[in-house]
Amino acid sequence: VPLPETDLTARIRRQARKARAKALVAGIGDDSAVLRLPERHDLLVTTDFSIEGVHFRREWHPADSVGHRCLVRGLSDIAAMGGTPVAAFLSLAVPADLPQDWIDDFVNGLLELAARFKLPLAGGDTSESPGAVTADIIVTGAVPRGTALLRSGARPGDSIYVTGELGASAGVLHALMRGEQIAPNAKAARRHFYPEPRLALGEWLRDRKLASACIDLSDGLSTDLGHLCDESAVGALIYEHSLPRAPLPEALRFGASALHFALHGGEDYELLLTAAPKAKIPERIAKVPVRRIGEVIADKNHRAWLVDSHSQRKPLGRGGWEHFRE
Amino acid sequence: VPLPETDLTARIRRQARKARAKALVAGIGDDSAVLRLPERHDLLVTTDFSIEGVHFRREWHPADSVGHRCLVRGLSDIAAMGGTPVAAFLSLAVPADLPQDWIDDFVNGLLELAARFKLPLAGGDTSESPGAVTADIIVTGAVPRGTALLRSGARPGDSIYVTGELGASAGVLHALMRGEQIAPNAKAARRHFYPEPRLALGEWLRDRKLASACIDLSDGLSTDLGHLCDESAVGALIYEHSLPRAPLPEALRFGASALHFALHGGEDYELLLTAAPKAKIPERIAKVPVRRIGEVIADKNHRAWLVDSHSQRKPLGRGGWEHFRE
Numbered sequence: 001v002p003l004p005e006t007d008l009t010a011r012i013r014r015q016a017r018k019a020r021a022k023a024l025v026a027g028i029g030d031d032s033a034v035l036r037l038p039e040r041h042d043l044l045v046t047t048d049f050s051i052e053g054v055h056f057r058r059e060w061h062p063a064d065s066v067g068h069r070c071l072v073r074g075l076s077d078i079a080a081m082g083g084t085p086v087a088a089f090l091s092l093a094v095p096a097d098l099p100q101d102w103i104d105d106f107v108n109g110l111l112e113l114a115a116r117f118k119l120p121l122a123g124g125d126t127s128e129s130p131g132a133v134t135a136d137i138i139v140t141g142a143v144p145r146g147t148a149l150l151r152s153g154a155r156p157g158d159s160i161y162v163t164g165e166l167g168a169s170a171g172v173l174h175a176l177m178r179g180e181q182i183a184p185n186a187k188a189a190r191r192h193f194y195p196e197p198r199l200a201l202g203e204w205l206r207d208r209k210l211a212s213a214c215i216d217l218s219d220g221l222s223t224d225l226g227h228l229c230d231e232s233a234v235g236a237l238i239y240e241h242s243l244p245r246a247p248l249p250e251a252l253r254f255g256a257s258a259l260h261f262a263l264h265g266g267e268d269y270e271l272l273l274t275a276a277p278k279a280k281i282p283e284r285i286a287k288v289p290v291r292r293i294g295e296v297i298a299d300k301n302h303r304a305w306l307v308d309s310h311s312q313r314k315p316l317g318r319g320g321w322e323h324f325r326e
Numbered sequence: 327v328p329l330p331e332t333d334l335t336a337r338i339r340r341q342a343r344k345a346r347a348k349a350l351v352a353g354i355g356d357d358s359a360v361l362r363l364p365e366r367h368d369l370l371v372t373t374d375f376s377i378e379g380v381h382f383r384r385e386w387h388p389a390d391s392v393g394h395r396c397l398v399r400g401l402s403d404i405a406a407m408g409g410t411p412v413a414a415f416l417s418l419a420v421p422a423d424l425p426q427d428w429i430d431d432f433v434n435g436l437l438e439l440a441a442r443f444k445l446p447l448a449g450g451d452t453s454e455s456p457g458a459v460t461a462d463i464i465v466t467g468a469v470p471r472g473t474a475l476l477r478s479g480a481r482p483g484d485s486i487y488v489t490g491e492l493g494a495s496a497g498v499l500h501a502l503m504r505g506e507q508i509a510p511n512a513k514a515a516r517r518h519f520y521p522e523p524r525l526a527l528g529e530w531l532r533d534r535k536l537a538s539a540c541i542d543l544s545d546g547l548s549t550d551l552g553h554l555c556d557e558s559a560v561g562a563l564i565y566e567h568s569l570p571r572a573p574l575p576e577a578l579r580f581g582a583s584a585l586h587f588a589l590h591g592g593e594d595y596e597l598l599l600t601a602a603p604k605a606k607i608p609e610r611i612a613k614v615p616v617r618r619i620g621e622v623i624a625d626k627n628h629r630a631w632l633v634d635s636h637s638q639r640k641p642l643g644r645g646g647w648e649h650f651r652e
Contacts, residue, residue: 025474026474029557030477031403031541031542033371034370034476042360043466045464046449047451049451051456054453054456083358087371089371089373091375093460124373127380127381128380129457129458129460130379130457131455131456134419136462140369140371141358148351150360151356151357215357
């Protein structure tokens with residue numbers, strides 16, 4: 001196979017050794033990885049594709065950003081469960097003519113983020129791809145038994161909170177689609193190219209049992225709020241004036257709406273959570289601002305409404321963020 | 327997304343409910359699955375791609391066979407560790423114009439095999455693929471703490487055993503590549519289209535602590551034996567006359583060698599294991615024949631030799647099975 005299978009395997013082994021991860025018992029270079037979870041913990045498992053032309057474009061996204069974003073997709077799911085990541089696995093299929101440098105940079109971007117959380121890359125698979133670069137990231141995590149933050153616990157009367165600011169990633173993507181040049185390391189652009197998984201924040205909420213439900217914002221507020229409402233069998237009011245909107249990139253100052261991106265833009269990887277009215281949710285958790293943006297209501301059709309400054313409600317349709325399309 | 331994401335998600339939920347899997351705590355429809363392993367067990371995790379044009383062809387392989395083979399790749403890895411499978415996860419990317427029937431048959435083939443082992447499909451991801459059908463199967467398993475069968479335990483003097491017969495899958499593939507029509511359900515052809523993961527056999531070995539090392543035969547005996555020798559830092563002798571060779575398909579009676587397929591053909595998903603000379607390995611385990619085919623020797627270059635009926639040794643090169651190529 002014209003694939004750096006040996007290189008990648010060797011790198012995974014070196015990195016796994018360096019991580020000295022307590023959870024990793026054996027099995028690097030074996031038929032499967034062998035992990036040991038702490039006693040009385042539940043196991044979390046999430047898998048997420050990153051496919052060229054669907055989730056990224058090689059002409060827009062530097063390879064290290066693709067690797068970073070690939071791993072963030074999994075880490076953010078673990079954060080939304082209140083989990084502590086244990087080990088990651090990467091399945092990577094690349095076309096035969098993909099430059100070796102691209103693969104190196106991709107793996108570097110992924111491993112640098114992993115190292116920040118002392119997360120071992122414990123295995124995976126490699127293959128030639130007949131077409132697009134295709135990565136599937138698997139992240140395993142752990143929570144003390146029975147403490148995972150689910151989507152299904154929101155109750156009418158609960159407050160709705162969101163972390164950070166919304167719409168930054170979609171704003172940058174929109175500028176890229178318009179053909180604007182965006183430096184990936186510019187401060188505002190990093191929200192798109194190098195988003196931050198809210199792991200410390202998720203663990204904080206889990207340890208204090210303060211959240212009644214939680215979900216990460218990968219598809220956009222309107223869509224992900226819809227998932228939470230479906231799983232909890234409730235409706236929601238969102239106060240338009242309370243939404244923490246990210247400033248738009250310079251190139252989009254005209255003809256684009258920060259509110260639209262905040263409501264429907266995907267890939268912010270912030271957390272959306274609910275908490276009982278009496279729960280004391282601080283204004284910052286793990287250095288990230290947390291804002292109350294609405295409340296849970298009873299609604300058997302699981303609808304959400306946007307409430308404007310005149311207290312007028314309009315239906316908040318699910319934006320259906322679908323990444324970009326070729 | 328023009329993908330049956332909802333259908334697939336709904337099917338996964340129904341199947342997960344039906345499986346009533348004790349290990350599955352919550353989280354279907356959540357940011358990640360939540361699993362509970364039995365106390366004092368280690369976790370096994372393996373991931374394997376099945377990519378159109380690399381691992382299967384739609385014109386050769388019926389969709390249900392592709393789904394079956396996809397899951398077998400993961401289950402066979404768990405079997406080689408002596409593991410009991412706990413839950414599977416499927417990441418599936420399909421082109422927009424793929425017929426819905428194909429996806430249904432693929433999922434049916436996978437779920438039928440899963441149901442035989444009471445294995446829940448506990449999550450995954452779906453996406454549009456800009457090219458080939460791409461599936462990544464993740465299988466998690468469990469073993470009592472410290473009992474996983476590794477590749478690294480073989481010692482000089484140990485006997486080498488193999489389960490079942492070798493070369494059947496490669497024989498069928500070779501016939502397909504020659505343009506022969508092969509009925510997928512014919513008895514001899516099932517070894518290629520619907521191979522059997524040796525899970526009961528692996529668990530039997532694990533419970534009795536009889537194997538010093540174990541690996542599954544996915545790449546072919548010569549290659550996988552090489553992996554085992556590398557991990558154990560040993561060499562090997564294989565007795566040519568002892569190899570259990572599968573009969574060749576009718577179409578290959580001339581001009582093809584059953585020995586060649588048995589040595590180098592991939593995807594048999596049998597187990598190769600080593601055991602101390604005094605260990606009593608029965609002739610059948612879990613209804614599968616087990617044959618002694620060689621012995622482990624000291625060799626710092628980790629080489630393997632084929633020994634013929636005149637006791638002559640020749641080097642057994644690693645066959646480098648690479649599936650087929652377009």
